[in-house]
Amino acid sequence: MSNNAEFSLPWACVESQPGDVRELPESQRNTLIVSATQVEGHWVILSQYGDDCWQLDGMPSNMRESQKHLNFQHVPTAFRVVMKEIMFRYLRRGREGQQRPKGGTLSQFFRNTTSFLRYLDLLSLTRLELVSPLVCTNYAAECREYRQSRQRKDKPLSQKGLLNRFKAVEALYELSQYSHDPIPQHPWHGTSSTAMAGLTGTGAFRKQACKTPLIPDAVFCTLFEKAYEQVQCGKRLLDLRDAVATVVAERRVQKHWVVINAKNQKLAALGWGGGLAALNQTLLNLRTACYILLASTSGCRNHELANVQLGAHHRTEDDEGTIFHWMRSKSEKTDTGVHDWMIPEAAVRALRLMERWAEPYQAMISAEIVERRKVNPLDPEIIHAQKHRHALFLGSASMKGNQVRTLSNEAWGHSLKAFTKTAGLDWPLTSHQFRRKFANYVAHSQFGDLRYLREHFTHWSMDMTLGYAMDDGWGSHLDLELYDDIQAELEDIKLGTVDNWLGNDSLAGGYGRSIKRWQRDPANLALFKDHQTMVISIAESTAIRSNGHAWCTADNDGCVGNTLERTRCGDCNNAVIGRGHLGIYRQLYGNLKELLKCNDIGESGRMRVLRDLERCRDVFVQLGYDAESDVT
Numbered sequence: 001m002s003n004n005a006e007f008s009l010p011w012a013c014v015e016s017q018p019g020d021v022r023e024l025p026e027s028q029r030n031t032l033i034v035s036a037t038q039v040e041g042h043w044v045i046l047s048q049y050g051d052d053c054w055q056l057d058g059m060p061s062n063m064r065e066s067q068k069h070l071n072f073q074h075v076p077t078a079f080r081v082v083m084k085e086i087m088f089r090y091l092r093r094g095r096e097g098q099q100r101p102k103g104g105t106l107s108q109f110f111r112n113t114t115s116f117l118r119y120l121d122l123l124s125l126t127r128l129e130l131v132s133p134l135v136c137t138n139y140a141a142e143c144r145e146y147r148q149s150r151q152r153k154d155k156p157l158s159q160k161g162l163l164n165r166f167k168a169v170e171a172l173y174e175l176s177q178y179s180h181d182p183i184p185q186h187p188w189h190g191t192s193s194t195a196m197a198g199l200t201g202t203g204a205f206r207k208q209a210c211k212t213p214l215i216p217d218a219v220f221c222t223l224f225e226k227a228y229e230q231v232q233c234g235k236r237l238l239d240l241r242d243a244v245a246t247v248v249a250e251r252r253v254q255k256h257w258v259v260i261n262a263k264n265q266k267l268a269a270l271g272w273g274g275g276l277a278a279l280n281q282t283l284l285n286l287r288t289a290c291y292i293l294l295a296s297t298s299g300c301r302n303h304e305l306a307n308v309q310l311g312a313h314h315r316t317e318d319d320e321g322t323i324f325h326w327m328r329s330k331s332e333k334t335d336t337g338v339h340d341w342m343i344p345e346a347a348v349r350a351l352r353l354m355e356r357w358a359e360p361y362q363a364m365i366s367a368e369i370v371e372r373r374k375v376n377p378l379d380p381e382i383i384h385a386q387k388h389r390h391a392l393f394l395g396s397a398s399m400k401g402n403q404v405r406t407l408s409n410e411a412w413g414h415s416l417k418a419f420t421k422t423a424g425l426d427w428p429l430t431s432h433q434f435r436r437k438f439a440n441y442v443a444h445s446q447f448g449d450l451r452y453l454r455e456h457f458t459h460w461s462m463d464m465t466l467g468y469a470m471d472d473g474w475g476s477h478l479d480l481e482l483y484d485d486i487q488a489e490l491e492d493i494k495l496g497t498v499d500n501w502l503g504n505d506s507l508a509g510g511y512g513r514s515i516k517r518w519q520r521d522p523a524n525l526a527l528f529k530d531h532q533t534m535v536i537s538i539a540e541s542t543a544i545r546s547n548g549h550a551w552c553t554a555d556n557d558g559c560v561g562n563t564l565e566r567t568r569c570g571d572c573n574n575a576v577i578g579r580g581h582l583g584i585y586r587q588l589y590g591n592l593k594e595l596l597k598c599n600d601i602g603e604s605g606r607m608r609v610l611r612d613l614e615r616c617r618d619v620f621v622q623l624g625y626d627a628e629s630d631v632t
Contacts, residue, residue: 014043019093020178021049021085034091039378046380049088059103060332061387061406062306067107075114076121082128083117085179086172095174102332112168128172128181136169136187140196159197160211166193212436219427220437224296226423228346230282230289234353237286240272240279245360287357288419290350291393291412294327295434298341299442299482302431304329306406309390310358313351314340327351333481341482354392361394364404436489439482443489494539497551501576502535508622509575511553549584551576567615570622577619589616589627 014033021029030050035057036043047054054070075083087110094100101109119139120131143165147154157165170193173183194200215223244263263276272279294305307330314326325348326340343351365385372379388394388406395411396402407415412431420429501507507516518524528534543555550569552559553576567588569575577585592613595601601609620627 017092019089021088022178022180032088034088037380037383039380039383042378044378044380049084054087056103056106059107060303060306061391062303062409062412063104063107064408064410068103070106070110076117078121078126079117079128082176082179082181083113086113086175089175089178090171095171104332108164109168109171112165113172115165116169116172128176128179128183131183131187133185133187133189139169140166140188158211159199163193163197163199166196169193212432213428214440215427215429215433215437219425220296222425223292223420223423223429226419227289227292227296230286231293231346231350231353234286234290234350234357237279237283238353238356240267240270241283241360243267243270244276244279283357284415285419285422286353287393287395288415290354290357292416292419292434293350294343294347295431296438297347298327298343299435299438299485300327300329300341301331301333301435302409302412304331304333304339304341306391306393306409307331308351308354308392310355310362310392312392313348351392358392358394361396361404362389362391364396364402365389365394368403435482435485439485440489440493442486443493491539494542494544495535497544498539498542499535500578500580502531502538505579506623508577508619509550509569510571510573512576512578513622514573515576549577549581549588551578567612570615570619577623579623579625582620582623582625585616585619586627589613589620592616 014036017032018024021032024032030048032049033045034047034049034051034054036045037057038044046057052071052073054072056068056070059068070087072080072083087106090101090109091106092100116139119142120126120128120135123135125131125135140162143157143162146157148157166188169187173185173187176182188196192200244266247259247262247266260276267274267276267279274282291305294300294308295302298305300308308327309329312328314328316324316326318324325343325345327343327347328338328340330337331339365388369382369385369389372382372385388404391406393407394404395407396404409431416429416431420427501512501515502519507513525534528537542553545552547566547569549566550572552569552574554574559572559574569577592609596606596609596613617627
């Protein structure tokens with residue numbers, strides 16, 4: 001890394017540096033600026049071309065430090081010079097027809113390209129000009145045979161992993177044309193990296209099911225319940241933490257073990273029996289619990305929660321007096337940057353706890369900045385520290401002198417798995433699974449069959465613009481990609497529902513009987529090339545939502561069968577009732593029989609009960625169920 005030299009040239013001059021360095025002498029190349037940052041109004045060089053390790057700027061705060069650097073010492077010696085030429089070209093100009101890459105893309109390309117160069121090194125190939133399509137094809141075969149480390153249970157590379165490696169070889173071919181050692185031919189004749197990874201035709205991404213596993217409801221509810229329990233205890237835990245913090249001020253000159261004993265005594269006096277170590281671990285668990293609540297109810301990605309700062313909460317009120325809570329953060333996924341996510345009151349509570357939880361960690365960052373300024377006012381690490389100073393999800397690294405920074409995605413992976421294990425669950429939980437679960441729950445709310453957090457998710461489903469709840473400043477920063485995820489989940493729910501309709505089980509309701517009659521006519525089935533096409537066609541052309549006791553296909557929800565007179569769905573032309581609804585009708589049937597025994601319901605009440613009992617019996621007959629004997 002460079003010696004953090006200060007320079008006064010405007011950034012425009014840095015931006016105008018050449019992308020092709022072939023004609024530059026080595027001494028001039030080595031002084032080219034790779035990255036720089038402003039400290040106290042002065043530009044400070046982070047990395048120059050001649051450095052063995054280039055520091056990347058503008059990386060998401062949840063990335064590991066190792067991912068923020070390009071270490072050319074990891075590249076085989078024979079390819080280090082040309083690799084620098086290629087990386088500088090990619091950094092300054094990008095690829096043809098594409099935008100300049102951001103830090104994460106650069107880091108990923110560097111890793112995947114280095115894998116290919118190591119393969120060449122094993123073949124004793126020392127120049128890129130010796131790379132032929134046959135070499136690239138053999139490399140692709142090696143990648144397919146490759147098995148990952150024990151932590152991944154010797155699994156092969158995923159299709160996406162293969163694609164990243166193959167795309168890196170393609171990019172290497174293109175970018176090497178601007179180096180002194182170009183690859184002579186395209187790596188794959190007549191095909192592409194996408195095809196090589198099996199991601200064209202029926203294997204295309206758009207035709208594949210979502211790769212992110214959906215957390216099962218039983219797992220998620222237990223996980224959320226455990227997290228919410230800890231959040232409810234959060235204030236007491238933070239009170240205990242602050243109480244023992246005073247012991248440090250009282251015993252500054254005492255030995256470490258004396259201070260620890262004093263803190264344990266203080267905790268015991270306050271009713272905490274687990275000691276300081278247990279309290280510290282519980283406080284870390286509280287951080288994870290708050291993360292789970294916010295990730296579950298906002299739909300934020302990991303890096304978006306990592307970017308949450310002090311003062312992120314905002315509230316708006318519509319014309320009817322309904323309060324909407326919002327959380328603001330920055331997204332690195334799109335060019336929009338700042339986004340607002342709707343959150344329920346439970347998440348607001350978690351956000352407030354984290355603001356208090358983070359205070360001592362933020363104070364440590366502030367103290368670090370003060371010390372660095374004393375040593376070197378132009379230390380670029382000051383800028384990095386300032387980016388984390390107001391963050392909430394912080395942690396300290398003992399290997400770096402307890403330096404405090406935002407937790408990385410990998411660190412969250414460990415914390416979430418530990419929390420899941422403590423909750424007695426056996427599920428490989430990762431941070432990105434929460435976004436899909438959120439989208440799935442919002443979709444279920446829009447579909448109508450969600451009971452959990454109904455009000456919050458119903459608000460999410462009302463209107464894409466949510467204009468009635470927004471002011472001018474906040475209304476223009478919605479995470480529109482999240483709506484696409486929700487729509488995809490909704491489509492999956494509808495497809496699953498229609499596929500169930502077209503199975504072998506009987507259906508009740510007017511529309512359900514019509515489907516079964518239609519299904520029995522071979523001429524109707526012949527209209528579609530296969531079963532899946534038929535399912536998609538019906539799902540896309542039918543308005544479907546759940547009202548709890550039936551599926552309603554009416555274009556609006558004005559029917560009283562959805563609310564006041566639910567038994568009328570049995571003979572409604574818009575209703576579909578399946579065997580999954582039998583439990584509801586069994587309970588309703590039993591309640592009506594008990595109600596019939598009452599002597600104070602009057603004749604009109606008795607007639608209504610008899611009518612509803614008959615409607616329930618009719619549903620049972622249509623579904624092939626005997627309510628009296630409880631035998632199908």
